[in-house]
Amino acid sequence: xxxxxxxxYYDSPEGxxxxxxxxxxxxxxxxFGLGIAATDxxxxxxxxxxxxTAGRFVHYMGPITAMAAAFAATTCIATSLRGKxxxxxxxxxxxxxxxxxxxxxxxxxxxxxxxxxxGVAAYMKKKSVEEGWEFFPTAKKQKNFLNSLEYDFxxxxxxxK
Numbered sequence: 001x002x003x004x005x006x007x008x009y010y011d012s013p014e015g016x017x018x019x020x021x022x023x024x025x026x027x028x029x030x031x032f033g034l035g036i037a038a039t040d041x042x043x044x045x046x047x048x049x050x051x052x053t054a055g056r057f058v059h060y061m062g063p064i065t066a067m068a069a070a071f072a073a074t075t076c077i078a079t080s081l082r083g084k085x086x087x088x089x090x091x092x093x094x095x096x097x098x099x100x101x102x103x104x105x106x107x108x109x110x111x112x113x114x115x116x117x118x119g120v121a122a123y124m125k126k127k128s129v130e131e132g133w134e135f136f137p138t139a140k141k142q143k144n145f146l147n148s149l150e151y152d153f154x155x156x157x158x159x160x161k
Contacts, residue, residue: 029068
């Protein structure tokens with residue numbers, strides 16, 4: 001179980017370890033859905049009672065987690081069936097996620113718009129993996145005066161003795 005919790009999406013090649021990839025994507029999507037559901041419950045819908053609150057959490061977390069699992073599963077299956085590891089597999093995975101989104105919102109146009117958004121994002125993510133650049137670069141930590149452990153004040157010590 002520990003190996004499954006420490007698994008990263010790109011630890012194995014595309015088309016392999018589909019269940020681990022689904023778990024990884026679903027885990028992160030569930031965290032994202034939890035944040036959105038908590039925001040909805042606290043700021044927007046204000047449900048009365050535990051059952052309605054749990055219903056709001058399921059309303060958001062269920063489809064978001066399903067979209068992530070569908071993306072991982074469809075991408076893995078497409079890679080296995082096509083025998084190629086290219087950007088089209090990610091776009092096919094995005095189509096499955098957009099279908100779930102359109103069903104969730106009960107809107108064909110919403111699903112088509114989601115496919116455009118998810119498809120472009122998936123295409124660019126795969127392109128970033130192939131070309132070696134970061135799709136979401138990590139933010140650089142800016143030094144500030146309040147974090148005094150990162151500074152050497154030895155020159156000031158001699159001045160004020």
